[in-house]
Amino acid sequence: GAVVSQHPSWVICKSGTSVKIECRSLDFQATTMFWYRQFPKQSLMLMATSNEGSKATYEQGVEKDKFLINHASLTLSTLTVTSAHPEDSSFYICSARPPYEGEKLFFGSGTQLSVL
């Protein structure tokens, strides 16, 4: 069964609004989670590393103020797309590593964001 849960699966919003995406680890505590973005027919690109209790680490070229990450608990990381614009429309997906699975990384089901 799934070990990483993501919500919502899809969201449509108006330009200028903010959208929050949740990533939860099921049955394990994740001090670190990872956020990726995937544009249509392209591969996944790492956006940032979410760290429980501290600031997220962003990859080069990713706007920190645009993509706010909060990892307030050991089982929940949230990605907020602020002031969303049509070019932010994408598939967002998170991953985490259960401690009982060695170095395996599991991904959530992803969130399709469409900004009108």
Added chain:
Amino acid sequence: SQELEQSPQSLIVQEGKNLTINCTSSKTLYGLYWYKQKYGEGLIFLMMLQKGGEEKSHEKITAKLDEKKQQSSLHITASQPSHAGIYLCGADKGTNAGGTSYGKLTFGQGTILTVHP
């Protein structure tokens, strides 16, 4: 930065045929992951390879990592329509001082597999 090149970009096979997908890195691979994805859906973990020469199998899928740890292959035996999807290889960006991989993956561009019944 590490780049992963997957080949072929797309593959169409008849059910029952064997196939191989390759993943080549410009740098040494610390951890090589194989995932399967369907459009707009999450990634399904298939296998993870770490050691040079390592080979793992699950059901009809076998993944190998070469001795130099710069190339991996995914082989599907007797393909079925259920194998159809996008296959992605992902490589870890490195390890920490303790040897544990970071968990940050760079992905190849994916291979689209179609299996005709």
